[in-house]
Amino acid sequence: MQAAVLRGGAACAGLGALVPVAYLVLRALEGGEGLVQLLQPRHLTLLGNTLALVGTVLVADTALALPAAWLLGRSELARRRGLVALVAAPVVIPGYIVALALLGLGGDYGLLARLVGWRLPRPQGLWGATLCLTLYTYPYVFLSARAALLGLDPSLEEAARSLGLSPWGVARRVVLPQLLPALRAAWLVVGLYVLGDFGAVSLLRYETYSYAVYLRYAGALDRTGAAALSLPLLGLAALGWAASRAGGGRGVGYRAGSGASRPAPRARLGWARPLALGYLALLVGLGVGLPLGTLFLWLLQDPQAVGGRALAHGLGGTAVAAGGAALLALALAFPLAHRATRGHGWGTAVLVSLPHLGHALPPFVVGLGWAFLGLRALPFLYGRLVLLLLALALYFVPLAFGPLRAAWAQLSPRLEEAARSLGHGPLGAAVRSALPGLVRGAVAGGALVFLRAATELPLTFLLSPLGFSTLATRTFAAASEALFAQAAPFALALLALALPSLVLLLRMERET
Amino acid sequence: MPFLRLVLVLVLGLGALAGAQELVVYCARSRALVEPLILRFQEETGLRVHVRYGTQAELVALLLEEGARSPADVFWGYEASLATLARRGLLQELPAEFRERVAPAYRVGDERWVPTSIRVRVLAYAPARVTPAELPASVLELGDPRYRGRVGWAPPNAGFQTFLTGLRLLVGEEGAQAWVEALRQNQAQPYPNNIALLQALAAGEIDFALTNHYYLYRFRAADPAFPVEQILFAPGDPGNLLLASGAGIVRTARNPVAAQAFLAFLLGEAGQTFFTHDLFEFPAVEDVSPHPALAPLAEELAARRPAVDLGDLWDLPGTLELLRRAGVL
Structure with missing residues (x-):
């Protein structure tokens, strides 16, 4: 019976995430003409643009994040928690704020031109979009790679060195292969993010496929067309998911030997220390300093632009929406992660892949699916907070899933078997054996969902109860009317609210 | 009363x-x-x-x-x-x-x-790079070679789309289609919205922009020296559509x-x-x-607006179809 609970929970998470996908496919099939449009050359160009952007962002993210992860995971700088938090902080900054900050820097009227007389071109097109997206997505790769580096058992590397491998050889043949599962997971998260992002890219005038779908949806009452156009995104997401799994196995990460693992020795930087600090300062300056500075400049235009009442309303809304979504997502991801590490066969693989597919769709398409489903099939839920929380939670399940799955994977099934042999049922055994190890994964996953749900826009816009608002929706509403002084306090409050959960996230991966 | x-x-x-x-x-x-x-x-x-x-x-x-x-x-x-x-x-x-x-x-x-x-549709421009003689009398002139690559527009914007609906009523379906095509050929620069257009004017990326009138005043409220001006076209021009x-x-x-x-x-x-x-x-x-x-602007409004009833500007689907056919949306 307990096994049934675990299975049932996993099925709920998988199938729940399928709901908007199913809606989308049905809607797309409703209108044949929408499907015909898929074949237009313009859409092929846009698909090409999207793939190019995914590629450049993944390369740039990795190139930026790996050195930072090593410096803050394996060098003498690793103890600097504050620095770690700063390097990771761009995850909480809404993408369109980063885009607006970058755009405000260059050009004749740009900040640099007015302050020091430099006239840099404003970022645009592929390079501009890559720069912008990299600045707020590299932390996913950084966090993932750093956590993996911290978790590596140094005895393997020492063995490799003692067998005559050069330091470079150790990095390439021992460390990198062990980092790969973490990198793949981060690449998947970033790739899906880029696939669905349309706000920042549109400001940078780079036309991606998601932006076209968004225009299709936003411009007209044309739901069928938007649904049909979303189908290739579904395909790309499936491909990405498959690619991230290929050769990855099921990610067994627990130690085979006996005895406690110990932290790796920290490399001394010597003469390279200023260089390393300069590099990290550059990252933090661009990823955090630039958007934060822009927000403060906006704030100064009119510090009294926003009343405390509106601020409190948005703050409360964000706490409820993001907090509720985080808890719900954890409850759904827990059994799913268990199935993923302990289950077998095609059924499990499909079930586990479903939430990732749902996550790959542009969020407004997912929101649309929920809205129409709510109206037609669940009128008692429609317009209620529950529906918003459910949609957010199911959409963000993959984020909670990652750390939980890693936690399950690091637990030897033997622990579970031991618990069962002591007379606990399967669920009891799973929980008892796993709980201590899983708490960290759960807090990390929950914090991640909280961060993303707090900055989320389209789902929140579409499914909010009447009168509901979050800091993110209020920031966006003000910024999209050029009321920057009004946008700043909401955005700053959002950052202030998100920062503690980022710190929490980092505390959970403290080295053992 | x-x-x-x-x-x-x-x-x-x-x-x-x-x-x-x-x-x-x-x-x-x-x-x-x-x-x-x-x-x-x-x-x-x-x-x-x-x-x-x-x-x-x-x-x-x-x-x-x-x-x-x-x-x-x-x-x-x-x-x-x-x-x-x-x-x-x-x-x-x-x-x-x-x-x-x-x-x-x-x-x-x-x-x-x-x-x-x-609200009213206007032509915003960068006075630093535009001489008075270059200001067009009609929105229809923007396909002219002397405006090549210098004009910004925002096809996804609702205000622009309604302007195009008005243009279809005023110069006919084919005339409107020809205008969109001419601007595209003339390398009109697409931006996602009106705010982006004004920022691009200030940044020096474009010299002219088709936009709604009220955004400029918000920029001026933040910075009285914001380097953009705006005008109406000649009396009756479709470019001066009321919204x-x-x-x-x-x-x-x-x-x-x-x-x-x-x-x-x-x-x-x-x-x-x-x-x-x-x-x-x-x-x-x-x-x-x-x-x-x-x-x-208010003084000119009555004399310069084109003859279109606000209640007739409903055919958004037709306008979207036109923009998609032209490949700009």
Whole structure:
């Protein structure tokens, strides 16, 4: 019976995430003409643009994040928690704020031109979009790679060195292969993010496929067309998911030997220390300093632009929406992660892949699916907070899933078997054996969902109860009317609210 | 003053019901802009107002989907969405006082919605890079080689799309299509919205931009030296199209009396003064004068606007089709 609970929970998470996908496919099939449009050359160009952007962002993210992860995971700088938090902080900054900050820097009227007389071109097109997206997505790769580096058992590397491998050889043949599962997971998260992002890219005038779908949806009452156009995104997401799994196995990460693992020795930087600090300062300056500075400049235009009442309303809304979504997502991801590490066969693989597919769709398409489903099939839920929380939670399940799955994977099934042999049922055994190890994964996953749900826009816009608002929706509403002084306090409050959960996230991966 | 009498009756009637009444507004206007006005209405009447904010397309789709189950009493949006809802039978006829309250020049030939504020399409330009002789007399000239690569436009923007709907009415389907094609060939630079257009003008990426009139004043409020100017084209030019924000009462409104009170408030002195002083729009009524900064533009408005009724600007689907055919959307 307990096994049934675990299975049932996993099925709920998988199938729940399928709901908007199913809606989308049905809607797309409703209108044949929408499907015909898929074949237009313009859409092929846009698909090409999207793939190019995914590629450049993944390369740039990795190139930026790996050195930072090593410096803050394996060098003498690793103890600097504050620095770690700063390097990771761009995850909480809404993408369109980063885009607006970058755009405000260059050009004749740009900040640099007015302050020091430099006239840099404003970022645009592929390079501009890559720069912008990299600045707020590299932390996913950084966090993932750093956590993996911290978790590596140094005895393997020492063995490799003692067998005559050069330091470079150790990095390439021992460390990198062990980092790969973490990198793949981060690449998947970033790739899906880029696939669905349309706000920042549109400001940078780079036309991606998601932006076209968004225009299709936003411009007209044309739901069928938007649904049909979303189908290739579904395909790309499936491909990405498959690619991230290929050769990855099921990610067994627990130690085979006996005895406690110990932290790796920290490399001394010597003469390279200023260089390393300069590099990290550059990252933090661009990823955090630039958007934060822009927000403060906006704030100064009119510090009294926003009343405390509106601020409190948005703050409360964000706490409820993001907090509720985080808890719900954890409850759904827990059994799913268990199935993923302990289950077998095609059924499990499909079930586990479903939430990732749902996550790959542009969020407004997912929101649309929920809205129409709510109206037609669940009128008692429609317009209620529950529906918003459910949609957010199911959409963000993959984020909670990652750390939980890693936690399950690091637990030897033997622990579970031991618990069962002591007379606990399967669920009891799973929980008892796993709980201590899983708490960290759960807090990390929950914090991640909280961060993303707090900055989320389209789902929140579409499914909010009447009168509901979050800091993110209020920031966006003000910024999209050029009321920057009004946008700043909401955005700053959002950052202030998100920062503690980022710190929490980092505390959970403290080295053992 | 029949309108004032109506307002009095409505407000008195509401006073008696206050506390028991709630009003649901579907609002395509930005929360950041109109929330203060809604709070003020709430304070003055004691009504609880629930607002669903969204894009106009989103809210129209929602209303269509919700049908008779919709909780909405009022739809507050723009000319295209209001005219669409009216044509689909989703709005109810308004008492004649509302129509008569609106300045004769802005009345629509439809009894089911009223304009609540007026906007105009303009040509914004960068005075640093444009000589007076280069300013075109007509929006139709922008396909000319001397404007090659210098013009910015925002095909996804609702204001631009309504302008194009107006252009189709004025120069015909083929003329409008030819204009879009000419601008595309002339390397008109696409931007996602009007704000991006003004920022690009200031940054030096483009020299001219087709936009709505009120954004510039918001930039000037933040920086009086913002390096952009704007003008109207020659009298009657399609480029000077008037746009409206407006409101109507949903056919299935549960609270039509409160809904009428809300519309009366928007058209009253408080609402009209707010639109022009806080949002830099033109009042839709005669007895409230425009913000002083708008005065030069306001004087020209009547003489320069093209002959298009605000109620005729409903064919957004046709405009979108045209833009897609031309490959710019």
